Amino acid sequence: MNVVDATGVHPMTVHFCSCAAQKSEFEQLLDMGIYPGSVKWLRMAFTFAMLDSFHIANLECKTNAREYYQIIRRTTSPAFPHRVQDRYREFMRVVWQWQHLKVMKWNGFGHGPYMTLGSGQLALWCAACPQPGINLLENWKEDEERKPYLYTQTLNLDGNMKAEQMVQKYVDLALTDGGGFMVADGPYQDSIQCSVKIKEKATCNNLWAISMGNMSSKGLQVTGIGAAACARHRSFCPHSCVNFQKGERSVLILLLP
Numbered sequence: 359m360n361v362v363d364a365t366g367v368h369p370m371t372v373h374f375c376s377c378a379a380q381k382s383e384f385e386q387l388l389d390m391g392i393y394p395g396s397v398k399w400l401r402m403a404f405t406f407a408m409l410d411s412f413h414i415a416n417l418e419c420k421t422n423a424r425e426y427y428q429i430i431r432r433t434t435s436p437a438f439p440h441r442v443q444d445r446y447r448e449f450m451r452v453v454w455q456w457q458h459l460k461v462m463k464w465n466g467f468g469h470g471p472y473m474t475l476g477s478g479q480l481a482l483w484c485a486a487c488p489q490p491g492i493n494l495l496e497n498w499k500e501d502e503e504r505k506p507y508l509y510t511q512t513l514n515l516d517g518n519m520k521a522e523q524m525v526q527k528y529v530d531l532a533l534t535d536g537g538g539f540m541v542a543d544g545p546y547q548d549s550i551q552c553s554v555k556i557k558e559k560a561t562c563n564n565l566w567a568i569s570m571g572n573m574s575s576k577g578l579q580v581t582g583i584g585a586a587a588c589a590r591h592r593s594f595c596p597h598s599c600v601n602f603q604k605g606e607r608s609v610l611i612l613l614l615p
C-alpha cells in the first residue's frame with residue numbers, strides 16, 4: 359500500500375489484524391491515523407497529519423490541492439518528481455470527505471443520536487451581534503426601548519461579479535446542501551424559476567453592475583457570488599450565499615431567506 363504523508367509517498371507492506379474480534383480493514387487504518395483512498399481497494403491512503411497540513415496550507419497560503427500534491431512528489435523524489443505516482447484524483451476526493459467529517463464533528467454531529475442537518479447549522483454566526491438566548495440578558499426587551507441601537511442588527515447585501523465558473527462536465531454532489539454558508543440548491547432553483555425575469559435599466563449612465571447583469575452568460579454556470587453579512591463586524595450570515603446565474607441580478611439577492 360502507498361501511504362501519502364507530508365514527508366512523501368511511502369510504499370509500505372501492511373498486514374491487517376485478522377483475530378476473531380477484528381474491525382474491518384478500513385476501520386483498522388482509521389485507528390492508526392490513516393485515511394484510505396477507497397473503501398473497497400485499500401491500495402492508497404493518506405495520513406491525518408498530511409490532510410490537516412494541507413488544510414492549513416490552503417487557508418494560510420492559498421495552496422491548491424494540485425500544488426500541494428506536487429510538493430509531496432518533489433519531497434519524495436527531489437530529482438525525479440514526475441516518477442512519483444500521481445494520486446491527485448484520490449487526494450481531492452479524500453480531502454473533500456475529510457473536511458466534511460471535521461466540520462460535522464466540530465458542530466456536534468456524530469457524537470450522539472442521529473441528527474438531521476438544518477439550514478446553516480455548520481456555519482458560525484457573528485459572536486458580537488445580538489442574539490436572544492445566546493448573548494443577551496433574559497430581560498433585554500425591557501432595555502430595548504431605552505437603547506434600541508444595542509439591539510439592532512444591520513445586514514449588508516453585496517456580490518462579487520468576477521467569481522465565474524464555467525459549465526462543468528462532472529457535477530460534484532453537495533455533501534452539506536444548505537448546511538453551511540451557501541443556500542440549499544433545490545429551494546434556490548425553485549425560487550429562481552418562480553421569479554420574474556426583469557431586465558433592469560440603469561438610471562445612471564452605464565452602471566457597470568447592471569450592464570454586466572444583463573450581459574449574456576454563455577458557457578458559464580455561475581457568473582458571480584452574492585452574500586449577506588453583518589454590517590458592523592463583517593461576519594457572513596449562515597445559509598445566505600448564492601451563486602448568481604446571470605450577472606448581479608438583484609432579484610436573486612432579494613430571495614435570500
Ligand SMILES: [Zn+2]
Nearest residue numbers: 375376377380
Ligand atoms: Zn490481531
Ligand SMILES: [Zn+2]
Nearest residue numbers: 484487588591
Ligand atoms: Zn456582527
